[in-house]
Amino acid sequence: MRRDSESIKRTLEAHTAPAASELVHVEEDGAVRCVCCGNRCLIAPGESGICRVRANVNGELRVPWNYVAGLHVDPIEKKPFFHALPGSEALSYGMLGCNLHCAFCQNWISSQTLRDPEAGASIHPTTADRLVRIAVAERTPIMVSTYNEPLITSDWSAAIFRKAKAHGILCGYVSNGHASPEVLAFLRPVMDLFKIDLKTFDPANYRSLGCELRSVLDTIERVYAMGFWTEIVTLVVPGFSDSEEQLRGIAKFIAGVSPDIPWHVTAFRPQYRSKDTAATMPADLDRAYETGKEAGLHFVYAGNLPGSVGDRESTFCPGCGARLIHRVGFRVRENRITDGACPDCGRSIPGVWEQRTTALHRAARS
Ligand code: SF4
Structure with missing residues (x-):
């Protein structure tokens, strides 16, 4: 409402x-x-x-502090994280506001609150303790701040994550990556996962959204160096981020940080202030996928068009080519990763494959 x-x-x-x-x-x-x-x-x-x-x-x-505007249990693949406890559910919460103003925002009703008079969702008062109790009761091994930009509400998320980690819950952000070094240092002790949008490789396009390209690139480099599990998403928006030059620039940049960082290229659908922009076609995602592979990235995923992108939502071993995780949309049909490695050739596969602590397991068993 x-x-x-x-x-x-x-x-x-x-x-x-x-x-x-x-x-x-x-x-x-x-x-x-x-x-x-x-x-x-x-x-x-x-x-x-x-x-x-x-x-x-x-x-x-x-x-x-002490409210959510959205609270759902979602597949972790929906965030998307593909290398963090595949097939798990994540307690996902969002608040209001954003530090950017993207014309193609999928969550503009909550993110553009107090900036766009048409935006603004109701909020639900709650507490950090209550959210963690819900995660434990729902047996979700992951909690994620998402829907709006989590960086701007990091004070409260840190309070939530501190309590969640005592139960062995992995904690993460679905973020635009316009971060400061201070907030990353603040979050590191209580947070594990960072999904970052790399929306375009054109500095002028980034400026039109409200930040500098360099800011997001710096965040990606820092987050990876600090040891957060990092995945990158590029929404392939026709005329904005889909040129060969941009896709190649993004893929090469990620590969330069690490070829083991998963890159998700996802399909745009016309919405908010981009209703006149064409939707992304499967062929556009295919082209982006191939660009990522040519740049040397080990894990590229084509998203948002299940059934139209072949097996490009699945995880393949970069060593022997075996299919390790079979996905269709947000569903994991099979996961063959064994002790963090390919069972066929033994190559180590980067990711967070096991929950590390025990309190949630105890709650789940009781
Ligand atoms: S610096 Fe602080 S006040 Fe300014 S946009 Fe970012 S989070 Fe909001």
């Missing part, structure tokens, strides 16, 4: 807490600098940052 901006603003103001000290710098004249994402907003008293959900109230940065 959509609500007017003033009423959403008042509701959100009632669900805030002080920012984590790692994510804010106190400046002169009562201003604060938020360092929770790559925008690094300088915010005067009474103002909010570019995301509109972090605000300076009397010299204190107040940030989103």
